Amino acid sequence: MKKNILIIISVYFLFIIYSCNKKCNNCYTKAIEKEIKTISLNDTSFNDLFFLKDILKSKKIIIIGEQSHGDGTSFLAKIKLIKYLHSNLGYNNLLFESNFIDFYNNYRPISNKNQIEQGIKKSIYSIWSKTKEIKPLINYIKKDYDTKEQLNIYGFDCRISDQTNLIKVKNKIPKEIINIHKELEALLSYKKEQQNINLKKLYKDINSVLQISKNDNSFKLVLYNLFFSCYFSQSKENKFELRDKFMAYNIEFLLSNILKNEKIIIWTSNLHTLKNIESNIVLKEPSFKTMGSFLNNYYKGQTYHILITSSEGYYRSHYNKNKIEKLKKLKTNSIEFILNKINLQYGFINCQNINCGCQIYGNFLYKYIKRNWFNEADGILYIKKMHPSNYINSQ
Numbered sequence: 001m002k003k004n005i006l007i008i009i010s011v012y013f014l015f016i017i018y019s020c021n022k023k024c025n026n027c028y029t030k031a032i033e034k035e036i037k038t039i040s041l042n043d044t045s046f047n048d049l050f051f052l053k054d055i056l057k058s059k060k061i062i063i064i065g066e067q068s069h070g071d072g073t074s075f076l077a078k079i080k081l082i083k084y085l086h087s088n089l090g091y092n093n094l095l096f097e098s099n100f101i102d103f104y105n106n107y108r109p110i111s112n113k114n115q116i117e118q119g120i121k122k123s124i125y126s127i128w129s130k131t132k133e134i135k136p137l138i139n140y141i142k143k144d145y146d147t148k149e150q151l152n153i154y155g156f157d158c159r160i161s162d163q164t165n166l167i168k169v170k171n172k173i174p175k176e177i178i179n180i181h182k183e184l185e186a187l188l189s190y191k192k193e194q195q196n197i198n199l200k201k202l203y204k205d206i207n208s209v210l211q212i213s214k215n216d217n218s219f220k221l222v223l224y225n226l227f228f229s230c231y232f233s234q235s236k237e238n239k240f241e242l243r244d245k246f247m248a249y250n251i252e253f254l255l256s257n258i259l260k261n262e263k264i265i266i267w268t269s270n271l272h273t274l275k276n277i278e279s280n281i282v283l284k285e286p287s288f289k290t291m292g293s294f295l296n297n298y299y300k301g302q303t304y305h306i307l308i309t310s311s312e313g314y315y316r317s318h319y320n321k322n323k324i325e326k327l328k329k330l331k332t333n334s335i336e337f338i339l340n341k342i343n344l345q346y347g348f349i350n351c352q353n354i355n356c357g358c359q360i361y362g363n364f365l366y367k368y369i370k371r372n373w374f375n376e377a378d379g380i381l382y383i384k385k386m387h388p389s390n391y392i393n394s395q
Helices: 002-030 072-089 100-106 113-123 132-143 166-170 182-188 199-210 217-234 239-258 291-298 335-342
Strands: 032-035 061-064 093-099 152-157 264-267 303-316 324-326 346-350 360-362 369-371 379-386
Touching: 061 072, 061 291, 072 132, 072 264, 072 303, 072 379, 093 100, 093 113, 093 239, 100 113, 100 152, 100 166, 100 217, 113 132, 113 152, 152 239, 166 182, 182 199, 182 217, 199 217, 217 239, 239 264, 239 291, 291 303, 303 335, 335 360, 335 379
Parallel strands: 061 264, 061 303, 093 152, 093 264, 303 379
Antiparallel strands: 032 346, 303 324, 346 379, 360 369
């Protein structure tokens, strides 16, 4: 009798799982808003992107992710999106997941378009700036530079990178001021590592310097990021959430003080793009909120979060730029499996049109994870075959 009951229960749950998978397949298949014909940057008609105009009409912030930081095909697809958003919908500012201080030092001072390429190479992390795929974006920025239509570039990461020139920051502060603020002077002169800085003294030093830079919001954000970076290096809080919180703060500061009434595009990873996540789905760390979820809370109804995924191909390892990785084998009934069966080369899903609570596997972080992805993104850009980014050796 017990055996029969167990068989009946097992069959029931198999039926539920089968029904749910079938429902999920239908949800994602019906959700395909548009087939995108090409990601070729030679296509300047943007006919296959016009559908985005109505979808994005009330959106101030467009966040575009990528599965990893070595996805060459994703870079090209993002550049095509950026060109359309900028030239047709008035998104005149592109914010990169790169250090704000580097942008302040190296990109902000440029005075003509011939300096743009070097400014970008010194400002944007090399995982992007030293690749062949980013060159069309540089050329596009050059084209409209110093016109009303120019695409402005900013960074929003809070960490001081190895290439950050702190002496340039120090030189912006009068000597008589820097000399009496010993902790700030020690940091900017490389006399102390970030983890050895006294945070309380640094905070007081920065507040004092802020009194003389009230009208320079960019420099104010530089000083904030000096503190953020030192706090980050010393804090015992969850590093992932702390970094994402500081990055979200930088974006909010830019929008409130430097880019008032402006619309922005954010270039980042899928992980930072996720909009409702409050638990860890990738790393063996405590649960954390992402930058996307902070921005979604700050700007209710004004953000649009786009994840990118693919079915096959290769990508460059984020941790070893000389290593090319192969995408995992398609998982049955995953999002990528469903989209691959439709045989699209490129496609776009508008998740906001779908009211579906389905949990389904997705390879958005180059790891199959089961979630309700309609709740984590507003749009999904599908690329059938991924190619790795290509570094330019001469750089």
